[in-house]
Amino acid sequence: MSTAIDDMEAYSKLTDQVFQQILYSSSSELAGARKILRNIVCRRLYKCVGETHADKPITVTEEKLQQWRVEVSGATPKTGPQSDVLLTPDDFIFSVVCMDYGMKEKNPVDNVWFYSKSDPNKAFQIRKNQKTDQETLAVARKHVVQWCMNNNFSKPQDGDVTAPELTPLKDSWSQDSQRDSQRDSQRDGQQRQSCRETKFDIWMKCDG
Known part of the structure; x- marks a missing residue:
């Protein structure tokens, strides 16, 4: 086939x-x-029992997958009620998806040309020194959340993600969080340090 x-x-x-x-x-x-x-x-x-992301791009080999299966099967929770169920490395399957923006480690925006309304016939590129620093953006978002709290305004969009240490302090905002899309909020609030991302879907085998 x-x-x-x-x-x-x-x-x-x-x-x-x-x-x-x-x-x-x-x-x-x-x-x-x-x-x-x-x-x-x-x-x-298969039943999906977890999904996680690596903090940086990694090369996944069959030996690495076997190592992870061994580690997961032996990662018994140290707190909470204990179970008599014994899991083996063969009970787990790792589905690894390596994602990038089509240029591996490179940032495709570096090869994108832009146009402005004032001069639609002239193309230009946005250089790195023109891009907003991600750390600066994160700090600015926290300032906005604090400013909204100071003025008794409603919670800004994704405020519980950009400033989780601040939003619990305001009771009226707790109701707003139920209406937020969790997936979109996490994606918007996460500051990626690389143009590549590795996602892991961890599945559990069913007897067959």
């Missing part, structure tokens, strides 16, 4: 019927694929 993209005739015959052909085949070579499809049909699906 993976080589069909190089053969247009074979690719044109690659339809949804492939699912049924694998599912009902008796070939020993398709045993692994057949087991996966049966789990899908019977809804024995």
Whole structure:
């Protein structure tokens, strides 16, 4: 199937019927694929038990994945009620997604040209010294949150993310947080230090 993209005739015959052909085949070579499809049909699906992001780009190897599986299976919580359930490294699957802006470590904005309304025929670039420093932006957002508190104004958008140490101090703002989109707020409040980001989806196997 993976080589069909190089053969247009074979690719044109690659339809949804492939699912049924694998599912009902008796070939020993398709045993692994057949087991996966049966789990899908019977809804024995992996359960996502966590998602996290690395603070900097990293190279993920099979050895690193195995190390993480061992570490996760042994990361028993030190507080709270203890469970008798024993987990092994084989119980976990790491789905690693490496994301960038199409230029690896480079910032694509450095290759973007802009136009202004005053001179639409002249293109220009925004240099690094013209860009607002991320730390300065974070401090400015905290100033805005504090200013709104001082003037008894409503909570600014994403105020609980940009200044979490301030927003709990104002009771009337606690109701506003329920109406905020958590995902959009976290994405807007997170200050990325690199043009690349590595996201981890951690899944747990189901018996099949």
